[in-house]
Amino acid sequence: xxxxxxxxxxxxxxxxxxxxxxxxxxxxxxxxxxxxxxxxxxxxxxxxxxxxxxxxxxxxxxxxxxxxxxxxxxxxxxxxxxxxxxxxxxxxxxxxxxxxxxxxxxxxxxxxxxxxxxxxxxxxxxxxxxxxxxxxxxxxxxxxxxxxxxxxxxxxxxxxxxxxxxxxxxxxxxxxxxxxxxxxxxxxxxxxxxxxxxxxxxxxxxxxxxxxxxxxxxxxxxxxxxxxxxxxxxxxxxxxxxxxxxxxxxxxxxxxxxxxxxxxxxxxxxxxxxxxxxxxxxxxxxxxxxxxxxxxxxxxxxxxxxxx
Numbered sequence: 352x353x354x355x356x357x358x359x360x361x362x363x364x365x366x367x368x369x370x371x372x373x374x375x376x377x378x379x380x381x382x383x384x385x386x387x388x389x390x391x392x393x394x395x396x397x398x399x400x401x402x403x404x405x406x407x408x409x410x411x412x413x414x415x416x417x418x419x420x421x422x423x424x425x426x427x428x429x430x431x432x433x434x435x436x437x438x439x440x441x442x443x444x445x446x447x448x449x450x451x452x453x454x455x456x457x458x459x460x461x462x463x464x465x466x467x468x469x470x471x472x473x474x475x476x477x478x479x480x481x482x483x484x485x486x487x488x489x490x491x492x493x494x495x496x497x498x499x500x501x502x503x504x505x506x507x508x509x510x511x512x513x514x515x516x517x518x519x520x521x522x523x524x525x526x527x528x529x530x531x532x533x534x535x536x537x538x539x540x541x542x543x544x545x546x547x548x549x550x551x552x553x554x555x556x557x558x559x560x561x562x563x564x565x566x567x568x569x570x571x572x573x574x575x576x577x578x579x580x581x582x583x584x585x586x587x588x589x590x591x592x593x594x595x596x597x598x599x600x601x602x603x604x605x606x607x608x609x610x611x612x613x614x615x616x617x618x619x620x621x622x623x624x625x626x627x628x629x630x631x632x633x634x635x636x637x638x639x640x641x642x643x644x645x646x647x648x649x650x651x652x653x654x655x656x657x658x659x
Contacts, residue, residue, distance in 0.1 A: 355552035367587035372488040374640035380416035384483035395420035
């Protein structure tokens, strides 16, 4: 069995993260584990892939399998309930802004805040033991990681500005020292980073094309800077069956990038997913992806490895 309770799929847009996340959720649910597949992508498609119409959240797909797509309004409401007033207390000392306008700005315009909040949300969901497995289909990780460091940077900035410290001693609402609020926020961010480091399995999805391989280096670099390890790598849309000149040419082009990936990441567990001529939707088609992703042993012990 997978030792991690949370599996996070990351990668650039359009490489097949959601398909891999859905197939993985289907796999663990099939093993009898109560599984939640959750999407925090700005344009989620988990329900579409399962051919399930939007309804209750989480939506029950089958026994042991649930799907939740969290929209902007829901994330904004949850963020507001837990963090809104604290963060507003800090930033309203610098900028005169109405509270509701501040919430709308931070949850819709500030890049990455959705996933920065979702790290904490999924950490709490994990601790609640509501689900045996949580499969997280997420937007690119870099913005999230950068925002988790914001409290530390803000605290450093305030320490360098003693002239304004006297004006920031107390928050407007709860009279708590602003520095205390920031330190509390900083502590929470540190706990969220530790959660990512220790309790989350990271699976990166890519495709064998020039831009995707270049972007892959950026993703690994971002994760290394924060002490996070990639557990597995999925290379999607690999041409396996060649029945035309077009596919022959495409396969030859892909081989260059496949070789580059295997050379750049030796020892990393890698699986290749074939290029499918039809859209992968519904449990039957997802089952085909599941069989390729996972080994055939009865315990479902992880992904198949493919040697370069």
